[in-house]
Amino acid sequence: MNRKEARERVSELRELLDQANKAYYQDAQPFISDKEFDETLKELIKLEQEFDLHDPNSPTRRVGGTVSSVFETVQHPVPLLSLDNTYNEEELNDFDGRVKKILGHENYEYMAELKFDGASIRLRYENGKLVLGATRGDGEKGDDITNNIKTIRDIPLHLNGDYPEVVEIRGEAYMEREAFARMNQHREEEGLTVFANPRNSTAGSLKMQDPKAVAQRPIRFFAFDLLLDDEDNSLTQFRKAELLAEFGLPVCEYHRVCSSIDEVHELIKKWEKLRHELPYETDGVVIKINQSHLREELGTTSKFPRWAIAYKFEAEQATTVINDITLQVGRLGTITPVAELEPVELAGTTVKRASLHNEDEIQRKDIRIGDTVVVEKAGEIIPQVINVVNPDREHRNEAFSFPENCPACDSALIKYEDEVAWRCVNPTCPPQVRIRIEHFASRDAMDIEGLGESVVDQLVSEGLIQTYADLYDLEKEQIIGLERMADKSAQNLIDAIQKSKQQPFERVIYALGIRFVGKTVAKDLAKAFGTMEKLQSLSEEELIAVDSIGPRIAESVVSFFNNEKNKAIVKRLGEHGLQFEKEEEEQASNIFEGKKFVLTGSLPTYTRKEAADLIEKHGGKTSSSVSGNTDYVLAGESAGSKLDKAQELGVPILDEAKFREMIGE
The missing domain is CATH 3.30.470.30 (DNA ligase/mRNA capping enzyme)
Incomplete structure (x- = not known):
């Protein structure tokens, strides 16, 4: 290699390493392995020394990262x-x-x-x-x-x-x-x-x-x-x-x-x-x-x-062939493409499948059925396809085409704005049914004791229920024959289902399993709109008017209630007598009006929920984290980092005795 060729190669290597540094340190999206980076860097060092092509701005003179313009x-x-x-x-x-x-x-x-x-x-x-x-x-x-x-x-x-x-x-x-x-997994489900x-x-x-x-x-x-x-x-x-x-x-x-x-x-x-x-x-x-x-x-x-x-350590990778690309339906309807691999040993286990994450990932890496690919365990847990070995070979299969309909129920798939995942929004889609019912029956939702994962699985497998509304049609005689379900346990389950009808309106909203609607948002929706009838008729603009509701939540709520199958299920829940209106609660006082509390540690006599309820009854609100907008921290025994943060910010700290005094108990 002469000096001119060396200069051209050095320029090429510097550009590659600068791009790799940016991808690694700033974008957190590396496109070459650590070993490839190190080998490229060594080649550059050797050429710079051999041909005296030093530059103070060369990647060989820098640690790698840059500082951000966003932070100080x-x-x-x-x-x-x-x-x-x-x-x-x-x-x-x-x-x-x-x-x-x-x-x-x-x-x-x-x-x-x-x-x-x-x-x-x-x-x-x-x-x-x-x-x-x-x-x-x-x-x-x-x-x-x-x-x-x-x-x-x-x-x-x-x-x-x-x-x-x-x-x-x-x-x-x-x-x-x-x-x-x-x-x-959570990010994939959220699209x-x-x-x-x-x-x-x-x-x-x-x-x-x-x-x-x-x-x-x-x-x-x-x-x-x-x-x-x-x-x-x-x-x-x-x-x-x-x-x-x-x-x-x-x-x-x-x-x-x-x-x-x-x-x-x-x-x-x-x-x-x-x-x-x-x-x-x-x-x-x-x-x-x-x-x-x-x-x-x-x-x-x-x-x-x-x-x-x-x-x-050498990165543990293996080469194998993609025999097929199948589609999985997640608990929130997320459609995840999966590479079905020729079995290969990797990091001590036999790998047969690897997630391809989403349609964009398949297109970016140009992954096709029949390709020979490099697979690696991301974090030593999740097998993933790194790249195609020879993407320029002749006679490759056609590019993979994502279907328009759900592989499990044939409903039309949708893709929300700003998301990469396709979704099935059919509430009766078989892979989604079990997890939706489990959520509906969970402790923070309808709290149906005895309706755990195994019982739900049996009820669905036997065709006794298809949606959570079907729970309220069950009779004891139908479930006595299930595994570990004797006369008494069957009656207890029926009683627990009937008892759940008394759960307050905000719990019913949370139990519906609307995307992005957690317990706090459900409570805010119940307080702001009062009835299920009103909630079903809202526009996104009306929802966003509530402080805690952002565009994504508003879009999700409107989308849920615009779905005809969801409407039918909600209607049946109302016919079964679930609470579709918020009970009027007499406010004890307004001494905490406009005040925001954070709870931390174990209080002597109150549970967290009891303390939070008291704060709301006196006009206040609770938050999960301490900030400059926090008015009080109610701290008990073994208070953690929230107490430290409150002390650092100068937020007033109350113990239970002082709190009782403030509310007049």
Whole structure:
């Protein structure tokens, strides 16, 4: 390769890496694997050095991320450098050789710890109080995301123990695999784009503008480094881990001191097998010099510290063939395409199916029946198709065409605005029936005791019910023959169904299973409109006039009641005598008129619901989170982060005795 060819290749590699950095750090939508990125970066480094094509703006000179224009930018007092990566033992031995050469002796140890696949963040505590949480950004500067950081329950707002005046902490925000899988399932059901893996979802969540929305994401945290203003030369990385735990920060148990690089190799082999058993995703092992005072002597390059390196595990992927693409109907009618695969071994299990998520995903990756594809477990849990191996080959099958009708009931599918999923909105669609009935009978809805999942399954399987309205037509003689249903238990179930007719109007609204209508929204709808007849006749504009109702909820409510089958079911519920009007409640007083309460902890005599009911009877409202708009926090025993937040914001805090005094009890 001559210099001209090298310059062209360098330009091409820099553009690719800049795009990859943006996709990874800012968009949380990577399009190449970590290994591909690292190999591309190494090629660029080699060409820049060989042909003297250095540039201060090259990806080889930068950590990777950029700061956002949305958040306030903060300068890191000590740069948050990324780590050099290796995928093989030989390169790890080379790293050890460089350490030995620079130090001129072998009087050092290594601290090995699991490398978490999440998002790096920086915390700052002053006088024990959390004052800053920031992203790594470009290594020199990051985004101030303190309000979002404070929603992560693993991160204490106040340190424990004997802490210094100023403490700087480095750590990794992450999501556990099962929590990530549940979140993705929920997003898929809601018609939203799913995240590729826990790392991307964590990074994307931390950059959200609404801390309340961040609080809903299952983000966890591990601390892995500690920076003090006056560090003792005898301080080791292992001792730092102990101090972090003493200060009340979560520290991963998998960290070990190794006296040689051979011990590190043995530990890597052990942890590579262990990683599949862990609840969170780890993509390697970080190896650091244990003695902190040797770091300064070893120094850093413009991008990496010379005293640490990351050994990356190989991503577990496999190649197989798509035999068919089938469609699944979810509990909210979401249609999910699924790749039926030629069975293949992956991460210790046989994979036969992989979610294709939605129509847009199939089109973006141009996935077709008969294709040879690469599959990977996202978060080691969910098999997904990464890409087609040879999309340019001849004689490929036709592009997959999404059907216009539901594969289960043949009803016409719809796609809501701003969503990627197709849906079946037929309430009698077989795959949806069971979960709709279970929701209807649940404790927070109609609270029908004895009507659990197994009983619902039997009732539907035997053809005794098709909708939740059919429950009120059941007779004892019909259900005595069901499994584990004797005379007494059958009568108890019939009695519980009849008793549910007395549930208040807001519970009936919630039980209907209208998309986006939870318990609080159902209560607001009942209070604002009073009757089922009125609720069924509303326009979106009339609904949005209620404070807690946004466009998505309004559209969903109108859509539900415009469906003829839903109308018929609701009509039957009314004929069976369910409460279709809100009972007039005599307000005890208006002392809390316009006031917003947040409840936290266990009160001595009231349950949360009883306290909330009392607040409403005296004109107030309750909220689930503390903010500048909160007027009071009613706190009991074992109050958590909500109490800390209230104290920080100066929100008045009441105990039960003071609350009783205010309402005159």
